Amino acid sequence: xxxxxxxxxxxxxxxxxxxxxxxxxxxxxxxxxxxxxxxxxxxxxxxxxxxxxxxxxxxxxxxxxxxxxxxxxxxxxxxxxxxxxxxxxxxxxxxxxxxxxxxxxxxxxxxxxxxxxxxxxxxxxxxxxxxxxxxxxxxxxxxxxxxxxxxxxxxxxxxxxxxxxxxxxxxxxxxxxxxxxxxxxxxxxxxxxxxxxxxxxxxxxxxxxxxxxxxxxxxxxxxxxxxxxxxxxxxxxxxxxxxxxxxxxxxxxxxxxxxxxxxxxxxxxxxxxxxxxxxxxxxxxxxxxxxxxxxxxxxxxxxxxxxxxxxxxxxxxxxxxxxxxxxxxxxxxxxxxxxxxxxxxxxxxxxxxxxxxxxxxxxxxxxxxxxxxxxxxxxxxxxxxxxxxxxxxxxxxxxxxxxxxxxxxxxxxxxxxxxxxxxxxxxxxxxxxxxxxxxxxxxxxxxxxxxxxxxxxxxxxxxxxxxxx
Amino acid sequence: xxxxxxxxxxxxxxxxxxxxxxxxxxxxxxxxxxxxxxxxxxxxxxxxxxxxxxxxxxxxxxxxxxxxxxxxxxxxxxxxxxxxxxxxxxxxxxxxxxxxxxxxxxxxxxxxxxxxxxxxxxxxxxxxxxxxxxxxxxxxxxxxxxxxxxxxxxxxxxxxxxxxxxxxxxxxxxxxxxxxxxxxxxxxxxxxxxxxxxxxxxxxxxxxxxxxxxxxxxxxxxxxxxxxxxxxxxxxxxxxxxxxxxxxxxxxxxxxxxxxxxxxxxxxxxxxxxxxxxxxxxxxxxxxxxxxxxxxxxxxxxxxxxxxxxxxxxxxxxxxxxxxxxxxxxxxxxxxxxxxxxxxxxxxxxxxxxxxxxxxxxxxxxxxxxxxxxxxxxxxxxxxxxxxxxxxxxxxxxxxxxxxxxxxxxxxxxxxxxxxxxxxxxxxxxxxxxxxxxxxxxxxxxxxxxxxxxxxxxxxxxxxxxxxx
Numbered sequence: 001x002x003x004x005x006x007x008x009x010x011x012x013x014x015x016x017x018x019x020x021x022x023x024x025x026x027x028x029x030x031x032x033x034x035x036x037x038x039x040x041x042x043x044x045x046x047x048x049x050x051x052x053x054x055x056x057x058x059x060x061x062x063x064x065x066x067x068x069x070x071x072x073x074x075x076x077x078x079x080x081x082x083x084x085x086x087x088x089x090x091x092x093x094x095x096x097x098x099x100x101x102x103x104x105x106x107x108x109x110x111x112x113x114x115x116x117x118x119x120x121x122x123x124x125x126x127x128x129x130x131x132x133x134x135x136x137x138x139x140x141x142x143x144x145x146x147x148x149x150x151x152x153x154x155x156x157x158x159x160x161x162x163x164x165x166x167x168x169x170x171x172x173x174x175x176x177x178x179x180x181x182x183x184x185x186x187x188x189x190x191x192x193x194x195x196x197x198x199x200x201x202x203x204x205x206x207x208x209x210x211x212x213x214x215x216x217x218x219x220x221x222x223x224x225x226x227x228x229x230x231x232x233x234x235x236x237x238x239x240x241x242x243x244x245x246x247x248x249x250x251x252x253x254x255x256x257x258x259x260x261x262x263x264x265x266x267x268x269x270x271x272x273x274x275x276x277x278x279x280x281x282x283x284x285x286x287x288x289x290x291x292x293x294x295x296x297x298x299x300x301x302x303x304x305x306x307x308x309x310x311x312x313x314x315x316x317x318x319x320x321x322x323x324x325x326x327x328x329x330x331x332x333x334x335x336x337x338x339x340x341x342x343x344x345x346x347x348x349x350x351x352x353x354x355x356x357x358x359x360x361x362x363x364x365x366x367x368x369x370x371x372x373x374x375x376x377x378x379x380x381x382x383x384x385x386x387x388x389x390x391x392x393x394x395x396x397x398x399x400x401x402x403x404x405x406x407x408x409x410x411x412x413x414x415x416x417x418x419x420x421x422x423x424x425x426x427x428x429x430x431x432x433x434x435x436x437x438x439x440x441x442x443x444x445x446x447x448x449x450x451x452x453x454x455x456x457x458x459x460x461x462x463x464x465x466x467x468x469x
Numbered sequence: 470x471x472x473x474x475x476x477x478x479x480x481x482x483x484x485x486x487x488x489x490x491x492x493x494x495x496x497x498x499x500x501x502x503x504x505x506x507x508x509x510x511x512x513x514x515x516x517x518x519x520x521x522x523x524x525x526x527x528x529x530x531x532x533x534x535x536x537x538x539x540x541x542x543x544x545x546x547x548x549x550x551x552x553x554x555x556x557x558x559x560x561x562x563x564x565x566x567x568x569x570x571x572x573x574x575x576x577x578x579x580x581x582x583x584x585x586x587x588x589x590x591x592x593x594x595x596x597x598x599x600x601x602x603x604x605x606x607x608x609x610x611x612x613x614x615x616x617x618x619x620x621x622x623x624x625x626x627x628x629x630x631x632x633x634x635x636x637x638x639x640x641x642x643x644x645x646x647x648x649x650x651x652x653x654x655x656x657x658x659x660x661x662x663x664x665x666x667x668x669x670x671x672x673x674x675x676x677x678x679x680x681x682x683x684x685x686x687x688x689x690x691x692x693x694x695x696x697x698x699x700x701x702x703x704x705x706x707x708x709x710x711x712x713x714x715x716x717x718x719x720x721x722x723x724x725x726x727x728x729x730x731x732x733x734x735x736x737x738x739x740x741x742x743x744x745x746x747x748x749x750x751x752x753x754x755x756x757x758x759x760x761x762x763x764x765x766x767x768x769x770x771x772x773x774x775x776x777x778x779x780x781x782x783x784x785x786x787x788x789x790x791x792x793x794x795x796x797x798x799x800x801x802x803x804x805x806x807x808x809x810x811x812x813x814x815x816x817x818x819x820x821x822x823x824x825x826x827x828x829x830x831x832x833x834x835x836x837x838x839x840x841x842x843x844x845x846x847x848x849x850x851x852x853x854x855x856x857x858x859x860x861x862x863x864x865x866x867x868x869x870x871x872x873x874x875x876x877x878x879x880x881x882x883x884x885x886x887x888x889x890x891x892x893x894x895x896x897x898x899x900x901x902x903x904x905x906x907x908x909x910x911x912x913x914x915x916x917x918x919x920x921x922x923x924x925x926x927x928x929x930x931x932x933x934x935x936x937x938x
Contacts, residue, residue, distance in 0.1 A: 115826035454923030
């Protein structure tokens with residue numbers, strides 16, 4: 001199945017053959033070219049057709065990443081950086097073949113500087129691995145995109161998730177990067193400091209560049225203190241509008257909400273069935289507050305009052321860890337719950353983000369569109385940021401359904417753009433949203449192209465992604 | 470007086486003459502080339518020698534900025550963007566002459582979107598103008614670098630200041646920019662949304678680029694709700710070490726301090742004399758807390774306990790606006806107070822930033838260095854970020870003093886770099902810190918150069934700043 005045309009990239013057969021030879025010699029078993037391994041690394045958890053790399057390298061160090069990139073640069077062969085393969089827009093596909101760099105062996109936590117609230121990690125460390133390692137320090141890394149993704153991949157795609165309303169996205173939580181450039185040079189983008197005005201912000205140029213400017217080989221990350229207390233709960237609303245208005249008022253009131261997640265009525269139906277939740281099938285907000293004991297109580301009560309004023313409630317909240325965990329497990333399982341709405345269907349996740357004042361209208365229009373289209377497609381949203389996801393449940397063998405889904409995704413993106421929004425709040429462009437990026441930013445994409453050509457003149461770094469060069 | 474060599478830029482006399490002719494015709498009185506006006510725009514509040522532009526343009530619109538840039542691009546003439554001229558490292562000097570673009574006429578606030586907590590402004594709007602305008606909305610723009618700088622200039626230099634520990638720097642508070650590129654194209658870097666993963670982060674590439682990639686012609690800014698309550702006070706410490714340790718513990722404890730400013734003993738002496746403060750001449754922390762009534766009380770008490778445990782105090786705090794204002798006025802007047810330590814002297818402000826765990830050592834060694842050097846140089850610091858300033862009070866006619874100050878600044882920067890720090894936390898590179906940037910980031914500066922050459926192939930945008938091309 002193919003929902004979209006992807007950018008073509010020419011194959012350089014001679015170069016690929018030469019690089020495979022060089023890397024087999026240099027890396028031995030850590031260069032794999034079997035069909036299964038290659039297919040596994042093009043398994044992109046997307047609707048896009050798999051496009052396999054010709055080899056998968058497993059470097060052990062920054063120097064080995066540089067070795068692979070230099071060989072590829074010399075022979076003009078594509079390099080596709082790979083973390084855990086959980087990105088959603090075809091980021092790890094290899095439309096022109098080439099060498100996939102799997103960073104999973106680079107999974108060391110190099111330092112934790114508790115006084116500075118930062119740490120240095122290799123790119124293959126996953127966020128769960130890091131947080132398990134940090135537990136004894138009283139610190140945690142807040143970005144949670146759902147999947148147990150690698151931190152290198154999360155930086156490359158500018159990931160965010162449920163905590164972003166309070167703690168920001170990867171752009172806000174990466175202090176510095178070690179990167180291997182397209183020519184195989186190793187650079188460090190910044191020092192291990194909380195802020196700097198020293199030159200161009202290369203850290204944030206690489207964060208979100210989706211592997212098209214170089215390979216992330218190391219990260220210095222900002223950490224947060226684990227809050228003394230956490231409270232949270234679920235609040236039902238009569239409408240998406242009331243839930244969104246409550247979100248706006250909560251943020252305007254300066255309540256430092258840590259998570260505020262919209263679950264629409266259809267998704268609630270799925271979660272009630274899957275997780276046995278004691279709620280009705282109406283739009284709900286899942287909220288969480290971090291702070292001192294007194295502060296999380298105060299925040300929860302203030303939120304409850306705002307919700308009640310806007311027709312929501314009753315808001316039941318708790319500070320008891322087990323009860324909270326059950327709620328957030330249900331929220332995290334939203335994808336699996338939704339799949340059960342249509343057994344056997346494939347789930348296609350897409351995301352857009354709009355100014356929060358437009359969110360209620362955007363979600364309501366999208367729900368109406370889904371109803372008209374005859375699609376089964378529940379909605380969840382990081383509403384504090386104006387970001388929401390639609391999960392389209394498709395029969396991949398049904399051409400008419402695929403066509404309807406394609407047309408729906410196009411309307412969804414154009415609707416978000418018409419509301420001053422963006423075609424992706426956190427999934428990235430990859431192969432799937434190339435056309436929408438052009439419509440979103442116009443001439444700015446030419447500036448991105450100029451940067452790309454300057455840093456990767458032979459277009460070897462993850463070609464065919466973000467924009468045509 | 471000249472503390473440093475600055476990067477040379479060749480003058481293009483024919484081009485400059487041609488551009489002056491074109492712009493006089495197009496802009497009339499809004500192109501000024503009198504000596505006073507030119508000198509005023511090279512008054513850089515720095516120790517660096519003034520280097521005057523050949524003309525000063527006062528555009529009224531983005532289109533007029535583009536007109537000026539296109540004329541300069543065609544004739545290969547430097548363009549120097551200018552906000553309020555309060556930058557500290559020679560950013561607005563014109564080493565190769567050219568046209569200064571003064572954005573002061575572009576001072577309109579285009580929209581305030583209270584529900585979205587954002588606003589759109591022209592680049593010449595100052596932060597005080599914006600905050601006065603916002604007052605009735607219950608919102609404010611938190612970044613406060615001290616001077617009443619223009620928002621365009623603050624973005625260009627990645628400014629921060631006393632609030633950064635809580636609210637971040639300009640990089641965290643600019644959602645999108647309108648920029649005129651070196652070829653005179655107008656681009657918008659992002660949509661008006663809280664987050665996006667749509668392509669390269671051009672917003673943060675332009676923030677901190679010091680006018681070397683283009684002219685900032687408009688900004689979409691994130692706003693904050695004015696806190697329900699604010700508390701604050703001053704806490705004396707027996708040593709810089711105790712003050713820094715208190716800062717670290719405060720942040721580790723998750724107290725969301727809004728401001729935490731170190732004032733060393735010499736600077737306290739100056740401020741006590743200038744502002745008649747009832748404190749002793751020992752290192753002090755000026756702190757402020759934002760939140761609900763209950764929360765600011767809780768924060769202040771928790772801070773006071775940490776300080777007492779580490780030998781500090783007594784910590785007197787207040788929620789009364791008049792008393793807080795007096796304290797923060799004293800902190801804001803630190804520069805003027807310090808000048809009185811040596812009447813007739815010129816003040817030279819320099820800044821570095823280190824990991825907070827190294828801050829006490831860095832400040833203590835710097836104090837010892839100042840004592841050994843015979844300089845008069847008080848210290849203030851945004852210690853929550855590890856950032857501090859030294860104000861060297863110099864007799865500009867005394868060559869030996871200038872030499873001593875130059876050597877001290879070099880040692881200060883190398884000390885910060887040796888402690889994993891940066892040569893500038895918030896002032897930027899400009900002309901003054903070019904040599905230190907190379908020592909700080911090495912090969913990464915070559916990547917910056919490649920970006921610069923790609924976006925400004927003729928090196929007309931603020932040439933001679935940040936690095937040699």
